[in-house]
Amino acid sequence: MSTSHLRLIATVAVIAASALTGAVTGLITATETVSFNSTAAATSFIGAAISGFTVLILLGGRLHPVTTPAAVAAPDTEALAAIDQLNTERRTLINTCIYVRDRATSQAIADKIGAGLQSVGVATVTPVGERFDPTRHEAGGTTPAPDPAHDGLIAVVETAGYTDRAAVLRSPIVTVYRGEGRRA
Known part of the structure; x- marks a missing residue:
């Protein structure tokens, strides 16, 4: 997964969390005359979005794709030689x-x-x-x-x-x- 994919996922997560926060706030702050407080919902949405995007900005370059370490991807020739040596010594002992x-x-x-x-x-x-x-x-x-x-x-x-x-x-x-x- 590339860095741009990770950033896109994080951005969508922030927007979804902001929308949910706004909707819940709008429902919670409703009064007897108003079933949904749109001012409170908008304020809450904007506050959650600002907080989420601030976290994304602070993370900045820390969103990196998950990669396989080079040691796992390509076997180390020294390690393979050591394993061969151990197997040879084992056979000799046996x-x-x-x-x-x-x-x-x-x-x-x-x-x-x-x-x-x-x-x-x-x-x-x-x-x-x-x-x-x-x-x-x-x-x-x-x-x-x-x-x-x-x-x-x-x-x-x-x-x-x-x-x-x-x-x-x-x-x-x-x-x-x-x-x-x-x-x-």
Whole structure:
């Protein structure tokens, strides 16, 4: 909205307020013989108009259009570079935590690292009992199915997988049940 639009709106508001003030004053000051006191209404209208226009003049150049700050309108390249740097550092920390968790000899330490990863949106993927899907799982080997119904299900997770929110960081490496007579 431009400055001229704002001034026009303010002027119309002053005129409307002045007219309303005049009309109300004319009705309030009516007597038993006169139902509307036009002299009082005119005086009140002129007084309200003068007051309103005086305020507009005093505001002067202060009526400015609402604009979007430049920082919001055009992204700051330094800020974008800082965000990219933070994302790179986050990925490095996550990958390091996964590496250490895979090699931890203490289950308590592995659990603590897992809880920390989970708190920042990294989930551990251990799909035991799910149907093997080569687009989501990596087959590390097969084992005979104890029952024909188990054919194609994941028997064991050899190496856990990880997702960061929706992005796959690493697919789990799994052992898959295979029925009699089927090849891997």
